[in-house]
Amino acid sequence: MAVIDNSETIGSLSEAGAGDFFALLKPRVMSLVVFTAFAGLVLAPGHVNPVLAIIAILCIAVGAGASGALNMWYDADIDAVMTRTARRPIPAGRVQPQEALAFGVTLSVFSVAILGLTVNWFSAAFLAFTIFFYAVVYTMWLKRSTPQNIVIGGASGAFPPMIGWACVTGGVSLDSIILFLIIFLWTPAHFWALALFKMKDYGAVGVPMMPNVAGAASTKRQIFLYAVLTAFAAVAPAFTGLASFGYGIASGILSAIFVAYAVLVLKMPESDERMAPARKLFAYSIFYLFAIFSALMVDRFAGAISAGLGLA
Template identity: 70%
Template structure:
């Protein structure tokens, strides 16, 4: 929207109005992050013991997706100032001037309430409570507090991204278990090496935004060591579903191989030369980490589907 006056053309956002189209509101949901949340939640729902009606299961996944999107919108509302100075986020709807902060806040709050209430009414209130806690943890504990105050922001804040498989599990069982906690740990421990690898080659961006990411606070060498340690622990935990009996031997073999690969990529980061300005090992580690987590949960999903079909 543009209005012409004696001082020339004014943008709608200059008047507190929105120039957004549906694609901008979809972008507020952080669809790439939401897709991972939906996928891991769906895996938790499928491999949980017990049965759930397909329609109720679909409603549960939809509510978790909407809740994840609501978290993303609230995150973008609060982080609009730092998004504007980072190259990878400057084109988001709020810093780009297509959506106002007030609209993003309202959008996020409405979606949060809708997702939690619908999940509680149609599935169960325990899973709805977990979803509400996840939204609160990401939007308030991580976004408003941890992200700007401590280099451990990703470590502690990673809990929000690790809870979806437990929510999916709770949708079926009405509770959580040690098995579902292992699914949580797999993502929780994977998050620091995944994001610290990104932070290594985006260190300048985080520095401009004033975010105390680990490389900016503790230095590159310390971050490299911590990535390597976390990668080893992540690889070990990744095999636990097999040893605890809720994943197949095929999963165990795949998790072992992928875990070795994850540690190898982390070792390459550890040995990365300070002269490598492009930080290619860190970029490779970041890319492989996505494959690692997706492959593990995809295999768990296949295991769960084969079990449910009696294969």
């Protein structure tokens, strides 16, 4: 495994620009976190002051970015080897590891403290636990020790809608747990599809992703299983009262397509070096999650408008 030698740079500061530190925040991952947290805030029963809602989303975004910075600090050695991550700020030499560590810790403390002081301490504690889970439990422990890293570690990416919900209610509920389950069950199918066509990269750095440990055939079966479970979770809000029957139809169609892509991956021949079905599933999975949470929010807004007009 390649390790970055920072012996000559420790104690010195880089000439990194604002864009390099922004890249440490993993903005694409942050966008998903912000979006699902906002959905949790919108879907939660009750009301929250709009200013406090904005502060809450900003704190969750900063907390997610802090997690990303701490992840990049710890994973700089393997990031330098993998083609997908070699140009990240630390392995590329634009940001020093100690800078990324200080940046991540500072943002973590700041985001949790502001959320607690302005919104409520339950949601702040939840955010702190999420940062810890991603940076320590997943990044430092699970990622390099078990092929179940994505399954267990995926919880950190599934907590944001629950945090958004807690910002409004001060607690959790069955519906917020369902929002968690949608993302939690979606994560293995999403990341293992990526791992199938990035198998060599993960093998080169010794990260025990499922395809490298259990083989492609077993991974494809598990992708299909998790896709089916995700479909059930995605439709569930229509049966708990969180969403309408119309949402149930929309989520059912979106989920059927998701499962169909998983079937194509399941049938994908070993000789397919490009692994086109896996690439298509990975791409659709991103759209799918955004579409599901968008449908939930549209359904909620439509219901509120109908109630306001006396149509409900």
